[in-house]
Amino acid sequence: MTKRQSSSDTAKNDLPGRPGPQSPQLAEPTEPAGPLPPKPDQDGPETVGPTGQATGADQARVAQSGAYLTTAQGTRLPDTDHSLKAGARGPVLIQDHHLREKITHFDHERIPERVVHARGAAAHGVFQGYGAAGEVCKAAFLGKDVETPVFVRFSTVLGSRGSADTVRDTRGFATKFYTDEGTFDLVGNNIPVFFIQDAVKFPDVIHAGKPHPDREIPQAQSAHDTFWDFVSLHTEATHHTIWNMSDRGVPRSFRMMEGFGVHTFRLVNAADESVLVKFHWKPKLGVHSLVWEEAQMISGMDPDFHRRDLFDAIESGAFPQWELGIQVFPDTPEQTFEGIDLLDPTKIVPEELSPVQPIGLMTLNANTKNYFAETEQVAFHPGHLVPGIDVTDDPLLAGRLFSYLDTQISRLGGPNFGQIPINRPHAPVNDMLRDGMHQTAVHTGVAPYRPNSLDGGCPFLAGADTAAFIETPVKVPEASKVRQAPASFSDHFTQPRLFWLSMTPPEREHIIAAYTFELNKCHEQVIKERMLEVLANIDPQLCEQVATGLGLPVPAATVPLVAADLSPALSQLGGTWPTDGRVVGVIADPASDLDGVRGARQAVLDAGMVPLVIAPTGGALDPDGEPIAVQRTFATARSVEFDALLLAGVPRAAADAYGARDAKAGTARPPEAPDPRVLLLLTEAYRHGKAIGGWNGADRLLETAGIVTDEQGIAVAHSGTAAVEALTTALGGHRAWDRFPAAL
Ligand code: HDD
Numbered sequence: 015m016t017k018r019q020s021s022s023d024t025a026k027n028d029l030p031g032r033p034g035p036q037s038p039q040l041a042e043p044t045e046p047a048g049p050l051p052p053k054p055d056q057d058g059p060e061t062v063g064p065t066g067q068a069t070g071a072d073q074a075r076v077a078q079s080g081a082y083l084t085t086a087q088g089t090r091l092p093d094t095d096h097s098l099k100a101g102a103r104g105p106v107l108i109q110d111h112h113l114r115e116k117i118t119h120f121d122h123e124r125i126p127e128r129v130v131h132a133r134g135a136a137a138h139g140v141f142q143g144y145g146a147a148g149e150v151c152k153a154a155f156l157g158k159d160v161e162t163p164v165f166v167r168f169s170t171v172l173g174s175r176g177s178a179d180t181v182r183d184t185r186g187f188a189t190k191f192y193t194d195e196g197t198f199d200l201v202g203n204n205i206p207v208f209f210i211q212d213a214v215k216f217p218d219v220i221h222a223g224k225p226h227p228d229r230e231i232p233q234a235q236s237a238h239d240t241f242w243d244f245v246s247l248h249t250e251a252t253h254h255t256i257w258n259m260s261d262r263g264v265p266r267s268f269r270m271m272e273g274f275g276v277h278t279f280r281l282v283n284a285a286d287e288s289v290l291v292k293f294h295w296k297p298k299l300g301v302h303s304l305v306w307e308e309a310q311m312i313s314g315m316d317p318d319f320h321r322r323d324l325f326d327a328i329e330s331g332a333f334p335q336w337e338l339g340i341q342v343f344p345d346t347p348e349q350t351f352e353g354i355d356l357l358d359p360t361k362i363v364p365e366e367l368s369p370v371q372p373i374g375l376m377t378l379n380a381n382t383k384n385y386f387a388e389t390e391q392v393a394f395h396p397g398h399l400v401p402g403i404d405v406t407d408d409p410l411l412a413g414r415l416f417s418y419l420d421t422q423i424s425r426l427g428g429p430n431f432g433q434i435p436i437n438r439p440h441a442p443v444n445d446m447l448r449d450g451m452h453q454t455a456v457h458t459g460v461a462p463y464r465p466n467s468l469d470g471g472c473p474f475l476a477g478a479d480t481a482a483f484i485e486t487p488v489k490v491p492e493a494s495k496v497r498q499a500p501a502s503f504s505d506h507f508t509q510p511r512l513f514w515l516s517m518t519p520p521e522r523e524h525i526i527a528a529y530t531f532e533l534n535k536c537h538e539q540v541i542k543e544r545m546l547e548v549l550a551n552i553d554p555q556l557c558e559q560v561a562t563g564l565g566l567p568v569p570a571a572t573v574p575l576v577a578a579d580l581s582p583a584l585s586q587l588g589g590t591w592p593t594d595g596r597v598v599g600v601i602a603d604p605a606s607d608l609d610g611v612r613g614a615r616q617a618v619l620d621a622g623m624v625p626l627v628i629a630p631t632g633g634a635l636d637p638d639g640e641p642i643a644v645q646r647t648f649a650t651a652r653s654v655e656f657d658a659l660l661l662a663g664v665p666r667a668a669a670d671a672y673g674a675r676d677a678k679a680g681t682a683r684p685p686e687a688p689d690p691r692v693l694l695l696l697t698e699a700y701r702h703g704k705a706i707g708g709w710n711g712a713d714r715l716l717e718t719a720g721i722v723t724d725e726q727g728i729a730v731a732h733s734g735t736a737a738v739e740a741l742t743t744a745l746g747g748h749r750a751w752d753r754f755p756a757a758l
Contacts, residue, residue: 140376150342177233178317198400203273218244252506253360253510259532279291281403286478303586324378332622334377355500392437393422507573542566547569595623599659606662660706660708664688693718700720709730712730
């Protein structure tokens with residue numbers, strides 16, 4: 015009989031002074047707890063079709079919800095911390111099947127990241143139709159008060175999965191509607207136009223934007239030679255590029271972005287009449303952006319800024335909402351509207367020419383439970399359509415209809431990705447797709463083919479009266495096969511100019527600064543010169559200012575500059591919006607008016623915002639009284655975390671914070687000297703146009719920081735609550751735009 019290793023053998027083999035492998039560490043619970051109740055997201059929708067076959071993952075494999083740890087085969091395990099060895103210090107034995115299973119599985123935990131849009135964050139929600147689209151679209155989920163579950167993934171385009179959130183880039187805005195008639199995916203962006211007009215050029219624009227192939231830098235940004243080389247040569251990218259250089263390229267939050275379907279789609283009503291439409295998502299919180307310096311600082315301070323913002327807002331009940339809207343155009347053979355080619359994805363139709371009509375409301379109300387299972391494995395595809403929504407002949411869309419299905423096969427490991435829980439339709443699935451990698455369904459029946467008699471002829475084909483998706487019988491014009499674009503696609507400058515002219519002065523300053531920043535990061539002189547020639551064709555003032563920043567001569571325009579009508583809807587400025595979920599830093603010290611701090615905190619909460627107390631040290635203010643929890647210290651807080659700051663008087667550093675340094679320097683810091691880190695918070699927030707409020711002598715500190723108290727967005731009041739009120743009003747306009755150009 016083999017002698018089993020005793021604990022005394024183990025102890026004998028331990029090195030002196032070190033805890034042995036079996037020695038108790040932190041106390042863990044000793045009794046197994048009962049199984050957890052199944053989690054809602056693991057209780058996925060049923061996809062059992064009329065013939066009874068089930069698809070989808072095994073529901074029993076739920077995380078941490080059983081009493082005992084087991085192998086993948088369900089055998090209970092006594093130990094998962096030690097390899098099987100010949101003696102405690104001896105060699106590891108290859109017969110250790112648990113070690114091999116655990117490590118092998120770990121070795122394969124990662125899947126290829128998305129070739130574009132790798133970095134993303136997502137949430138669940140619900141879409142409620144207004145019924146307003148009934149005249150133009152028969153899709154059932156748009157019906158009045160019909161509620162449809164949705165899953166939305168926001169993303170950057172260029173960066174890898176671990177890159178920073180606040181880089182200058184387009185943002186993806188992809189929505190999966192799990193409708194009763196099948197899944198509809200609206201795979202859009204926060205910018206309404208695209209860099210290219212034909213999908214065949216997608217690899218080119220992405221290769222140019224991604225890091226240089228030799229050293230794989232820079233990560234997640236367009237400020238490098240290959241991107242500007244491509245867009246300066248390829249002028250159809252001019253429109254998308256100016257949007258990226260505008261404030262749209264650095265959103266304040268996913269919750270504060272518009273979304274666009276970009277392409278023109280075709281809607282069909284119950285009478286089979288069709289219209290052409292463009293989809294828009296309008297955020298209830300307004301469209302707001304970071305300023306560039308702030309965005310860069312956040313990339314270091316909190317690379318997960320947007321992901322955290324979305325998760326925290328939903329967790330706290332500040333559910334973000336967007337209205338879905340459509341611009342509707344007649345479905346004419348020309349497929350143009352007011353001279354604008356609706357098949358050209360580099361063109362918008364200004365909202366002043368065709369207003370956006372709201373057709374439903376989306377509310378994101380639940381966070382993901384497992385990032386990998388949901389956000390990483392979700393697979394969108396513009397070809398996931400439902401009856402009533404069809405595609406057009408936009409050549410960019412045509413290529414996408416191929417690409418999205420194709421990419422999932424390498425990313426998700428085979429053609430059965432539709433069975434992954436997050437991708438499972440909520441409508442019954444009854445396909446004849448069989449077998450393949452990662453097949454999890456146990457299909458029954460003997461006749462997965464049509465026609466058949468052996469399975470009773472099932473499944474049957476649907477018709478128009480039984481909610482079949484029927485392609486619109488659009489007439490294709492008689493034509494020859496050519497590799498060409500229509501002549502209307504060659505106007506590359508009218509709309510970038512329209513965009514530029516529709517911006518307010520601070521927005522224009524930001525655009526000038528962005529081009530200047532990015533082009534100054536390029537090494538090749540010829541690229542900068544060529545890009546200035548492109549800018550000259552947008553606007554002489556834009557070109558001149560960027561040329562000055564680059565230290566280069568100003569070229570002349572080579573196309574006539576069209577004086578387009580303005581589109582004020584393109585500007586982000588000038589309105590007043592809700593401030594839900596905005597973050598207000600309340601700066602205080604133990605000597606501050608602490609009742610005032612309590613009142614201010616409560617007023618911030620009552621306004622639906624988030625108060626974070628910033629104090630000299632962690633812990634609590636007034637620990638022996640009515641404690642006020644401290645969320646940030648003078649050492650950990652940076653202005654970029656806050657939308658606004660509130661000063662409870664003149665907070666000072668902890669008494670000895672600078673003692674050692676001052677002693678070394680031979681200086682004596684007067685006790686009333688303001689803490690330089692608080693001054694930094696204030697000057698940065700001021701430079702970034704943020705609202706700053708205060709009471710109880712706060713004006714003295716503001717003056718020390720060089721901030722004039724009667725300026726726009728500075729709210730000094732007689733009490734904390736009054737200061738919060740004034741601050742909230744200022745925040746409704748997002749920033750104090752009078753202060754720009756202060757930080758570009
Ligand atoms: Fe794309 C992902 C949006 C053009 C090929 N795209 C992807 C995502 C969004 C968009 C939001 C991320 C989806 C997610 O969160 O999983 N793409 C767009 C928009 C475009 C566009 C708005 C133009 C109007 N895309 C485009 C073209 C091609 C692709 C022209 C190829 C010919 N896109 C892809 C892809 C991706 C993708 C390679 C990568 C991961 C994925 O699909 O699932 O297939």
